[in-house]
Amino acid sequence: MAEEQDKNPIEDEAQLEPEAPEEAVESNEELSLEAQLEAAKQEAADAKEQALRAAAEAQNARRRAEKDAENAKKFALEKFAGDMLTVVDNLDRALSSADRSNDDLKPMLEGVDLTLKGLTDALAKHNVEAVDPTGEPFNPEYHQAMAMVPSPDAEPNTVIEVMQKGYTLNGRLLRAAMVVVAKAP
Incomplete structure (x- = not known):
């Protein structure tokens, strides 16, 4: 054991x-x-x-x-549309400076007017729209103030005259409108 x-x-x-x-x-x-x-x-x-x-x-x-x-x-048309704006401006100036009382110029003025209308319609077809802010408040995003003029008739900081129309392309500013803005007298 x-x-x-x-x-x-x-x-x-x-x-x-x-x-x-x-x-x-x-x-x-x-x-x-x-x-x-x-x-x-x-x-x-x-x-x-x-x-x-x-x-x-x-x-x-x-x-x-x-x-x-x-x-x-x-925005592919941005540059082309910008170039066409000078043509629109020139046709506009030609119509505004022409002597409409002269019967000899009436056919030519009608042709210029139709040309301007055709060009603006073509631009509008491609979403190029004019900015005409007469009577609207000044907006520095869409307007370029060229002068401020005392005006008893208009509200201060309101656009009273458009020297050159502005344009947008699909809502984007293509060219600012050149304007005269009212200021208090």
């Missing part, structure tokens, strides 16, 4: 020692697996966020490109 008692503690110790490292290994493996699982979850979340950001960026780029293309289409 003494031998058995001597063997049992050794066998018991031998039995305990292998189990402890196995449990430790098992517990380390579980921690390692849990850590790997957490790392994989975090990596998946990061990848999902990157994919969402990339999709949003692509959508924003597409919208910007569409808006740029629309603006290019809308």
Whole structure:
């Protein structure tokens, strides 16, 4: 029995020692697996966020490109329309300075008038609109003040005369109207 008692503690110790490292290994493996699982979850979340950001960026780029293309289409005539405004001004001046009482000039004046009307209609067809602010409050975004004149009849800071019409293209200012503004007497 003494031998058995001597063997049992050794066998018991031998039995305990292998189990402890196995449990430790098992517990380390579980921690390692849990850590790997957490790392994989975090990596998946990061990848999902990157994919969402990339999709949003692509959508924003597409919208910007569409808006740029629309603006290019809308304002492609800007330079040409600006050049045509001097023709409109010259025809307007020709009509305003002509002697309408002279019967010999009536056919020519009718032709100039029809030419002016055709040109303004063509510009209007392409969304070029005249800005004639007579009687409106002065707006520095659309008007260029050439002079301020004391006027007892008009409200201060009101346009009383248009020296040159302004024009817009699709709502964007093409040329500011040159105006005379009323001031308090």
